[in-house]
Structures are given as C-alpha cells and as structure tokens.
Amino acid sequence: MSNHNFEKETAQARYTGLKIKEGDILEIVVSAFDEIAVKPFNLSTVTSTNITEEESSGTVNIASRYTVSSDGFVVFPVLGKLYCLGMTKLQLKEDIEHRLKVYLTDPIVDIRLVNLNINLIGEVKSPGTKTSTNERINLFQALALAGDMTDAADRTNVKLIRYSEESKKDSVVTLDFSDASIVNSPYYYLQQNDIIYVEPDRNKQIAANNTNPNRTLFWQLITVAVSIAALLVRFTR
Incomplete structure (x- = not known):
C-alpha cells in the first residue's frame, strides 16, 4: 500500500478561484497610504476610542459589503456601477485598483466572499x-x-x-x-x-x-x- 502525504496533496490540489455570481455578497475594503483620501471609497468608516491600546485613537474601516445584482453589477462609492459577473476575485481586485489610481496613490483592494x-x-x-x-x-x-x-x-x-x-x-x-x-x-x-x-x-x-x-x-x-x-x-x- 502506498503512503500519501495528505497535507502536501491537498496543497497541490487544483484551485482556480471562484467565479462571481448573482447574489454573491462581497466584502470589499480599500486601503491606501493616505487614510483621509481613502475614506470615500469605503461604505462604512467609523471612529472608535475603545479598541486596543495600539488603536485607541485610530480610525477603523468596517468591511463594506456589496451584493451582486441580477444583471451582474455592484454599486461602488465614487466609481459607480461595476460589472463583475463571471469574474474572479483577482480580476475584480485588479479592475477596481486600476480605476482607483485616478484618485489614490498605490491603492490596495481586499475582496472576500462571505x-x-x-x-x-x-x-x-x-x-x-x-x-x-x-x-x-x-x-x-x-x-x-x-x-x-x-x-x-x-x-x-x-x-x-x-x-x-x-x-x-x-x-x-x-x-x-x-x-x-x-x-x-x-x-x-x-x-x-x-x-x-x-x-x-x-x-x-x-x-x-x-x-x-x-x-x-x-x-x-x-x-x-x-x-x-x-x-x-x-x-x-
């Protein structure tokens, strides 16, 4: 009987990334070096005074959630309607980052399906x-x-x-x-x-x-x- 390294085989299993579909709820957070300039691009930004000692006077971005409409769009702050049906997370991330470069320096977009x-x-x-x-x-x-x-x-x-x-x-x-x-x-x-x-x-x-x-x-x-x-x-x- 052959031995199998399950951890190694699992890591090698093919994973091409999920395609975005109608009804998906995406958590999209935009960050950049300029914290003030990035605020309009996050749906919900709150100020907290009781988080941790390190963050006691900071501003915390709450992950913004977007639902993919029946026609394949999400409505993004400032940028408006973005078509994402059939795209992977990486494709949507690169598209949004490219659009944000008009407004921000080196924007970083994080996307998660919830x-x-x-x-x-x-x-x-x-x-x-x-x-x-x-x-x-x-x-x-x-x-x-x-x-x-x-x-x-x-x-x-x-x-x-x-x-x-x-x-x-x-x-x-x-x-x-x-x-x-x-x-x-x-x-x-x-x-x-x-x-x-x-x-x-x-x-x-x-x-x-x-x-x-x-x-x-x-x-x-x-x-x-x-x-x-x-x-x-x-x-x-």
Missing part, C-alpha cells in the same frame, strides 16, 4: 443548505458542516452537481471519498451553490431490509424526500 452556499443532501447527518464564510472550502470541510455521512452512506459513490453559467445546465461528477487521490480532483474545492448528494449503500439497504422488511418503505420515503429537496434547491437558486 456567503458561499453549499447544499448537502442524501445520507448526511444534517442535510440542507450550509453557508461558509470561508470561500476556499473543500469537500471534507463541506461534509463536516453537515455532520459527516451517516452509517448507511456509500462513500465511494458521491455525486457533485454543479451548475454552469456558460452552458446553463448542471454537470454531475461521481466522487470516491475513500480514494486518497480525491485531493487532486478539480472538484476538491467547491463553488457557490454546489450540490453534494451522498447516495445510500445498496448492500447495507439489502441487509437491513432482510432484517426488517419495514425498512423498504422507509428507504422509499427517504428517496422521495431527497428528490423533493433537490428540486427545491434548484428552483430557489
């Missing part, structure tokens, strides 16, 4: 929509948000459903959580509104049904509930 939504259904302990404030979330971290898989789960046959803005349809891939190479998968890091469906282990179902015939009806009801949940998630997107 509402990454992942839908976990099927054989997980706490199914439903989970929101992560960490935009770089991987499969195992998402699974942890749902309390891990149930004992009846098939860890070798997990479906990841991802909607494509380009093709306007879903793509479905099958993932094996028992395979160490999953950390090298291009699907290892999740994107906004991904759906993870953990299928039941059919062999465990058969064994359980042989022990208790009433479990056949139980699994039929579970299948119907999962199907309804998947439809609700899709229509509320």
Whole structure:
C-alpha cells in the first residue's frame, strides 16, 4: 500500500478561484497610504476610542459589503456601477485598483466572499443548505458542516452537481471519498451553490431490509424526500 502525504496533496490540489455570481455578497475594503483620501471609497468608516491600546485613537474601516445584482453589477462609492459577473476575485481586485489610481496613490483592494452556499443532501447527518464564510472550502470541510455521512452512506459513490453559467445546465461528477487521490480532483474545492448528494449503500439497504422488511418503505420515503429537496434547491437558486 502506498503512503500519501495528505497535507502536501491537498496543497497541490487544483484551485482556480471562484467565479462571481448573482447574489454573491462581497466584502470589499480599500486601503491606501493616505487614510483621509481613502475614506470615500469605503461604505462604512467609523471612529472608535475603545479598541486596543495600539488603536485607541485610530480610525477603523468596517468591511463594506456589496451584493451582486441580477444583471451582474455592484454599486461602488465614487466609481459607480461595476460589472463583475463571471469574474474572479483577482480580476475584480485588479479592475477596481486600476480605476482607483485616478484618485489614490498605490491603492490596495481586499475582496472576500462571505456567503458561499453549499447544499448537502442524501445520507448526511444534517442535510440542507450550509453557508461558509470561508470561500476556499473543500469537500471534507463541506461534509463536516453537515455532520459527516451517516452509517448507511456509500462513500465511494458521491455525486457533485454543479451548475454552469456558460452552458446553463448542471454537470454531475461521481466522487470516491475513500480514494486518497480525491485531493487532486478539480472538484476538491467547491463553488457557490454546489450540490453534494451522498447516495445510500445498496448492500447495507439489502441487509437491513432482510432484517426488517419495514425498512423498504422507509428507504422509499427517504428517496422521495431527497428528490423533493433537490428540486427545491434548484428552483430557489
């Protein structure tokens, strides 16, 4: 059996960056050497007198939050409407910094997605929509948000459903959580509104049904509930 350095393999897993989508909430903070000149470019700037000894007389910029509109824009102070649909954070950062150079010297823009939504259904302990404030979330971290898989789960046959803005349809891939190479998968890091469906282990179902015939009806009801949940998630997107 080969040994795997999970920390190294995880670090090497492909991560191309999230594409900004409608409804995303972006935290955008502008900073520059001139603290006075930068104030108009942050939605919320407050003065505090009781922070820390180091900051007791300073000005603190509260992270400004912007919601991406249905037509792909955010409305930014001074700069106005900025189109960002389909852009990565880096692309939007560079665009805003370029525009700010008309007003500021060496502006720095920090952007963070604060509402990454992942839908976990099927054989997980706490199914439903989970929101992560960490935009770089991987499969195992998402699974942890749902309390891990149930004992009846098939860890070798997990479906990841991802909607494509380009093709306007879903793509479905099958993932094996028992395979160490999953950390090298291009699907290892999740994107906004991904759906993870953990299928039941059919062999465990058969064994359980042989022990208790009433479990056949139980699994039929579970299948119907999962199907309804998947439809609700899709229509509320």
